[in-house]
Amino acid sequence: MSSTLKDIAQKTGVSVSTVSRVLHDNTKKYKISDETQEKVKSVAKEMGYRINTLARGLRLQKTFEIGVIVPDIANPFFSAVIKSLAGELRKGGYNFIVYDTDEDISIERSAIKSLLEKRVDGLIIASVGQEFSHIHKVREAKIPLVMIDRCFDFLDIDSVSVDNVKGALLAVNHLIKEGHSRIAFIQGLPGTYANETRLQGYKQALDEAEIKIDEHLIVGDDFRSLNGYLETKHLLKLTSPPTAIFTAGDLIALGALEACRENGVSIPKDLSLVTFDDPVFTSYLSPALTAIEQPITKMCEMAVAMLYRRMRNSDDERRKVLLEPKLNVRNSVARLSALSNITHITKKQ
Amino acid sequence: MSSTLKDIAQKTGVSVSTVSRVLHDNTKKYKISDETQEKVKSVAKEMGYRINTLARGLRLQKTFEIGVIVPDIANPFFSAVIKSLAGELRKGGYNFIVYDTDEDISIERSAIKSLLEKRVDGLIIASVGQEFSHIHKVREAKIPLVMIDRCFDFLDIDSVSVDNVKGALLAVNHLIKEGHSRIAFIQGLPGTYANETRLQGYKQALDEAEIKIDEHLIVGDDFRSLNGYLETKHLLKLTSPPTAIFTAGDLIALGALEACRENGVSIPKDLSLVTFDDPVFTSYLSPALTAIEQPITKMCEMAVAMLYRRMRNSDDERRKVLLEPKLNVRNSVARLSALSNITHITKKQ
DNA sequence: TTGTATGCGTTATCAA
DNA sequence: TTGATAACGCATACAA
Numbered sequence: 001m002s003s004t005l006k007d008i009a010q011k012t013g014v015s016v017s018t019v020s021r022v023l024h025d026n027t028k029k030y031k032i033s034d035e036t037q038e039k040v041k042s043v044a045k046e047m048g049y050r051i052n053t054l055a056r057g058l059r060l061q062k063t064f065e066i067g068v069i070v071p072d073i074a075n076p077f078f079s080a081v082i083k084s085l086a087g088e089l090r091k092g093g094y095n096f097i098v099y100d101t102d103e104d105i106s107i108e109r110s111a112i113k114s115l116l117e118k119r120v121d122g123l124i125i126a127s128v129g130q131e132f133s134h135i136h137k138v139r140e141a142k143i144p145l146v147m148i149d150r151c152f153d154f155l156d157i158d159s160v161s162v163d164n165v166k167g168a169l170l171a172v173n174h175l176i177k178e179g180h181s182r183i184a185f186i187q188g189l190p191g192t193y194a195n196e197t198r199l200q201g202y203k204q205a206l207d208e209a210e211i212k213i214d215e216h217l218i219v220g221d222d223f224r225s226l227n228g229y230l231e232t233k234h235l236l237k238l239t240s241p242p243t244a245i246f247t248a249g250d251l252i253a254l255g256a257l258e259a260c261r262e263n264g265v266s267i268p269k270d271l272s273l274v275t276f277d278d279p280v281f282t283s284y285l286s287p288a289l290t291a292i293e294q295p296i297t298k299m300c301e302m303a304v305a306m307l308y309r310r311m312r313n314s315d316d317e318r319r320k321v322l323l324e325p326k327l328n329v330r331n332s333v334a335r336l337s338a339l340s341n342i343t344h345i346t347k348k349q
Numbered sequence: 350m351s352s353t354l355k356d357i358a359q360k361t362g363v364s365v366s367t368v369s370r371v372l373h374d375n376t377k378k379y380k381i382s383d384e385t386q387e388k389v390k391s392v393a394k395e396m397g398y399r400i401n402t403l404a405r406g407l408r409l410q411k412t413f414e415i416g417v418i419v420p421d422i423a424n425p426f427f428s429a430v431i432k433s434l435a436g437e438l439r440k441g442g443y444n445f446i447v448y449d450t451d452e453d454i455s456i457e458r459s460a461i462k463s464l465l466e467k468r469v470d471g472l473i474i475a476s477v478g479q480e481f482s483h484i485h486k487v488r489e490a491k492i493p494l495v496m497i498d499r500c501f502d503f504l505d506i507d508s509v510s511v512d513n514v515k516g517a518l519l520a521v522n523h524l525i526k527e528g529h530s531r532i533a534f535i536q537g538l539p540g541t542y543a544n545e546t547r548l549q550g551y552k553q554a555l556d557e558a559e560i561k562i563d564e565h566l567i568v569g570d571d572f573r574s575l576n577g578y579l580e581t582k583h584l585l586k587l588t589s590p591p592t593a594i595f596t597a598g599d600l601i602a603l604g605a606l607e608a609c610r611e612n613g614v615s616i617p618k619d620l621s622l623v624t625f626d627d628p629v630f631t632s633y634l635s636p637a638l639t640a641i642e643q644p645i646t647k648m649c650e651m652a653v654a655m656l657y658r659r660m661r662n663s664d665d666e667r668r669k670v671l672l673e674p675k676l677n678v679r680n681s682v683a684r685l686s687a688l689s690n691i692t693h694i695t696k697k698q
Numbered sequence: 699t700t701g702t703a704t705g706c707g708t709t710a711t712c713a714a
Numbered sequence: 715t716t717g718a719t720a721a722c723g724c725a726t727a728c729a730a
Contacts, residue, residue: 073431285635381715381716385715
């Protein structure tokens, strides 16, 4: 049975406003006598008073809550993002509410609905992608919004992500430099920002090296590990299999690893592997994966800073921030000798 | 600019109550004319009406929100728990708010405070452990509470967890059966329910096999991977190192794996490893880990069921549910020959 | 230094 | 079939 300001007012014999001022007003605008202050505080404690944020939010038209939406909490990349956002938001006195959409656009839709109904003060969204009509509702509701990692290039919305094109270039160029030319790309969810930009980088790297793009080597359809598993199995069965695979995300890479182990394919001896994302467990795997690291902490700091800025000043111009990716070279890529390279090229029909 | 029932009432010329009934009353208790219904609905849509859950919660004294507190979202075990709870709660028409305490008891305290201030309808907590005075506040507030995985044995609170003692017994007995007798235990956070019960199982297994417990082989102090890494390095340096390690959690096992790789120790050839928890990535590791699996889905179903029961009937007797763990034998344990076994025993001083 | 009164948006009760 | 009104708990403008 939680007590209210009214209860305390009655018990102490002062008015509700006085109680409110003693307990919540930190502006020191009112000078309440020490006597009253102590009396109120002790009674509040005794009665186990706890502020009702629903009432406060209703009155203030402000909840101090930020809604966060991610496609998959269980993905190490996003759980790192959540941890990082949590810390940043806490600093500013904001709480946050997380929704996991399970990469399902209809859940994303209802998550946004719920969050708006809760009257959150702002929203940070890593969208499933593909479709964006529901994002407009946020703008119509005039709720400050920042998109993170999974953005929409063509929408006029504050957003921060890693430079995916550059990241993919780094990865594929590294493979090319090590002598690979038959390089497969296992995609994430087609039509999403993260996927299309990474695909673009992959193609660009091959183009620049004058390696013909083989559409048979571009496979896959979502960011989960099962996708990596199945597509790797498929690639290994090809008449002329790739010598290297570039995966669009960490879970995909895990799946690829599993498929290789099952098929007795040794990495990097038989097949090289580079992945986008650089989750903590990368270094626990054997071999340690060569990977593209995203600056998660910086990304989250910027997202929160941009959100605060938008909350203060709702009609500043929108910004799109691209952060630098980093290639972490470990042990999953083998140097291909010129000979074996040529062999592969000859094999190509 | 979100509109309110009042706005719609004014625009349509009907009363606020009528608007409310058209938009939110699903009891069909009132018979509103089709004409009015349509008019209200179309205006609501046109004005972008969105219910204010703060106001509803205040009026109803019910929020349809469940608070969930876990020690570490980034731990695969807990992210699986969250996913599972989310699904279960959604079925019952409840939303949920997650807090990550980062294994920090003071954050746990403030998380509980926030959640109570938000007037959640119930709470599911996987506590850091160690200390429990703040849990009493939940009971004082009369908010339905279920503890999951990280419980307090001695508190009269509904709780559900795996049978940790039995799980540890399964793990250690398996090692013993394979010929090991020098078995180390890398603990999680001492003083927590999960850790103490697993330690108890470890000791019991050794006792039953009449293997003398060597306190030097019981090491570690939290559930993170760094702990596993450091303690494994330490164990490997012992004059008489263990032939097998049992780790109290998945992240600890990851750390152990990393240490072994760095030291050129091959698993299972040079060292056997069994871990509590069986996260998805277990099968992506080389070697695949022999592990104790917790029935996460069942655990979460039960937790939610118990919470609903408690919400309906606040003074039913409390229950403590223990679920069956399962040993998944994979490739991280080697059979020790009698000879090498004896060698080790002789080495013991 | 403290009190009174009002309204935030909703739903339930009572009345018509 | 619909409407008026009160109340949920809080913060604040205005009064005293």
